[in-house]
Amino acid sequence: MADEGPARPQPGTVRIAEADGKRVVLAFSGVLDAHVLRELEERLRDQRLRQAGAWVLEMSDLERLDLACAYALLRAVTSAPEPAALTVRGARRNVQRTLRHAGIDVVATIEE
DSSP, X not given: OOOOOSOOOOBOEEEEEEEOXXXXXXXXXXXESGGXXXXXXXXXXXXXXXXXXXXXXXXXXXXXXXXXXXXXXXXXXXXXXXXXXXXXXXXXXXXHHHHHHHTGGGTXXXXX
């Protein structure tokens, strides 16, 4: 049997886990990379995000985040006339590093 090499990581997903008009919780999982960038950008245009004054990014199930996706997050949160308060929860060290490279730490609270 031929070696098939390492399996491709589970593609990333982003879903709105909670939205009450004041606060929205986005739950991330898998690997967010160029393969899911367009889907991520579409999800970040959801009207519920524009109405919320606070965003919580729940990233405990996120294995990896590439820089393009991190920039998409930064653009989404800072493009609103009244930027939302942003909190990142549960991000792994490699994900935190990517978020910092994109500059998200300037506009967000990153909880360990």
